[in-house]
C-alpha cells in the first residue's frame with residue numbers, strides 16, 4: 001500500500017494512532033495520523049468532512065450530467081420548449097384524472113412489458129395534452145426515450161424523408177411514442193395509410209403508444225371510413241381509454257385569472273396611486 005492509498009482511507013477504516021492535537025480547520029474534528037511503516041513518518045488521514053465534501057461534489061457532477069441528458073432528451077421529445085414545464089409538479093390540480101398519468105409513470109416497466117398505452121379522450125381545454133406532456137417529462141427524468149408528435153407532423157416527415165421506411169423504423173427507437181390530437185389529420189388516403197403504417201410498425205415492435213384525441217374512438221362516426229376503422233381498431237387494442245373530466249380546465253383557469261384581476265383592481269392599491 002503506497003502513501004496515497006493510506007491517506008485516501010477514511011478515518012473509520014484504518015487503525016489509527018494519536019499523533020498531535022491537530023484539529024481540522026473546517027470542522028474541528030481531531031485529525032488522526034497513521035504511521036508509514038517504511039519511512040516511520042506520521043501521515044495525516046483525510047478528515048471525514050473532506051471525504052464527505054468530495055462525495056457531494058461527485059454526486060453534483062453526476063447530477064449535472066444527468067440534467068444535461070434530460071435536456072437533450074426533452075429537446076428531442078417536444079417541439080415547443082413550453083412543454084418542458086408541463087409536469088406533475090407544475091400541475092394546477094384541476095384534472096382529476098391526473099392520478100392515472102402518475103400511476104402510468106410509476107408502473108412504466110410493467111406498461112412497457114405489456115405494450116400498454118393510453119387513449120386520452122376529451123374536448124379542447126380538458127387537459128389531455130398536458131397530461132401526456134407530464135407523462136413524457138416524468139419518464140424522460142427516469143431515462144426513458146420518449147417522442148411526442150402528431151400524425152400531421154409524422155405524415156409531413158414521411159413525405160419529406162428520403163428513406164421513408166428508415167424514418168418509420170426509427171420512430172420505434174423511442175420507448176414511448178405520444179401522438180397528440182389523433183383524428184385531426186386529414187382523411188386522405190395518403191395520410192391514413194401512413195398513420196396505419198406507423199401504428200402497425202409500433203405494434204409489431206411491441207412498443208407502447210399514448211394518444212390524445214377529441215373523439216372517443218369507440219364512438220367515432222368516422223369508422224365508416226375503412227382506413228380510419230382499421231386505425232381505430234388497432235389503437236383500441238393497445239390503448240386504455242381514459243376520458244377527461246367534462247370541465248374545461250382552460251376556461252376555469254381563465255375565470256380564476258379574471259376573478260383575481262378583479263380582486264386586485266378592487267383592492268385599489270395601484271389604482272389609487274398609493
Ligand SMILES: [Zn+2]
Nearest residue numbers: 024027047049
Ligand atoms: Zn474536517
